[in-house]
Amino acid sequence: MTDIPGLKLKKAPRLAPTREEAEDAVRTLLAWAGDDPERSGLANTPKRVVEAFEERFGGYREDAASELARTFEDVSGYSDMILLRDVRLESHCEHHIAPFTGLAHVAYLPNKRVVGLSKLARVVDIFARRLQVQESLTAQIGETIQQSLAPLGVAVMIRAVHQCMTLRAVNQPGAIMETTHFTGVFADDESWRRRFLDAVRERPGA
Template identity: 55%
Template structure:
């Protein structure tokens, strides 16, 4: 039983740690939502649902308990002088919209020009996962990935492109299934030289083909 109040890092109005409720409080909140939706949390099919939801949330929002800087802390300096583009494409992710708390899912593409070192390719995927497993907007997630890579590697340039489908557009509201949202952000040589952006998109499409 989780009766201890804990804190975890998050974006907050005062930039202070958020007080984490107990497991019992979280389960009680789920029961309240079930009643608000119009069902009976004490019926057999829903009796264990609050526990399952709390456990699922620990996994779905595990990014709050992880640090992207730790994932990127191991830098390989001996790369035989390689300083050209590194591209990792089609990194799958799923996240939750911070406005409606419904899922959005898609793929992220990350490229950078090394400046004295590289990180393991799996670490880039891990960074995507860390930020995705928080309440998010796609725009903020894109910027957070760029900022984390820039702080750890200080590369000559970073390109991040994210493509996703948002259930808040397909399940509710306007209800337009299949609509895709694309966000991208460039730093360094990618931002300063449009030809580098062209190269990024060309390589991305070439690899896809």
């Protein structure tokens, strides 16, 4: 199996800092930037920043594979591709902690077992709420579905705009990054791959 960075979470090598230590770290950054963390306007900022981290990076406390543990086998002979399009995605790049936002499209060709559609969206969300590079995020989603459901194939596409492309000297605010990950029939068979790509690209503005 391919080695996908971040697919299996490893515990941090040292004890997790306390919330108070995390808030102190934000105070340090505010002071480093040149402001006074004790002034009234900034008094609650460390608390808010730590809460925002808790929300944005809640994916570290969740297990994507266990979302797919409950499967259904009675799908009345259905054996075609199942596609969930336009899953809204908000993640943060691991290089700048800058947001990247876009849409994920996830498809699989079931081998008897299917899952509730919302579970696929949950898998996207859990991996998105970690520090990511888009390539790894795409692969993590695909491999988790492949390993958990053992379908005949999985296809994932993410199209996203990266804020770090706007903020820095590159200044390319509209640039869209597109990444794909294919397993099984989608990797091996051009016609399946084409079917997925046509389905996610056919609409204007998609």
